[in-house]
Amino acid sequence: MNAEPETARLTADVVVLGERDSKPHILLIRRGKEPYAGHWALPGGHVNVGEDTEATAHRELVEETGLAVQDLDLVGVYAAPGRDPRGRYVDFVYAARVAGLPAVTGADDAKEARWVPLEALLHMRFAFDHAQIIRDAVQAAL
Template identity: 50%
Template sequence: MYQYNYPRPALTADVVLFVKNDKETRVLLIRRGKEPFMGSWALPGGFVDENEDIKDAALRELKEETGIVGLDLIQVGAYGKPGRDPRGHTVSVVYTAILDSEPEYQAGDDAAEAGWFTIDELPGLAFDHEEIITDAARMLKLGIPVTVTKN
């Protein structure tokens, strides 16, 4: 097996799931049940397993942490600023979708709780997730095509 002699960042996948109606746009967050940032709100997501597609990892983490399945996600971007994760250099590929109604959900895996928050009144967030939500919301405002899924 080939040995790569240079350090590599870890890879994660996160999901910015929006519900949009005539009055407001909300985003689904989970309260972290483990360190780092235990007790803080964050986007559903986690580490990509070896030999796992990144989008599949995003869908798996969404299912494990919220029970939500059956979405078609579109990529927002990648976030890899050193220091964004206290566990080490971590790059996250972020996906999004917009729903027209709130699906059934239940916190699971390492999520202690889950809930919907308006994008104008977010709680303090872990990692760089406020920046990520802002970028995904900007895509919506600019009219960049994002999947709308009916439940």
């Protein structure tokens, strides 16, 4: 049996946590493109040729939200088959904490960027496996 080798694409996403009035918030974007146009997601995107995944995370965060952070910590690598309808994607997920809730603006392929209280996440529809990634990142942070 001659199976074609599977080619994986690399992405990087960022879980940014902030706080207002002692309530934790997470920074989300609303996707402007398919797949999952209109769904909420983490800021992030494709790794460019020759680019480090952490550099991708910093770049995509600025491009999609206007927010720049100093330090990122690796949350984990998500690579389960079927996590993206476009094919095999391996996602390097990073986390950052910021003071307060800095101003953000949706840009690039993000239709909107918004700080959302953690308690509101239960009622939101997420793209890809981002609900699981958020749970993992928040659990690690608390």
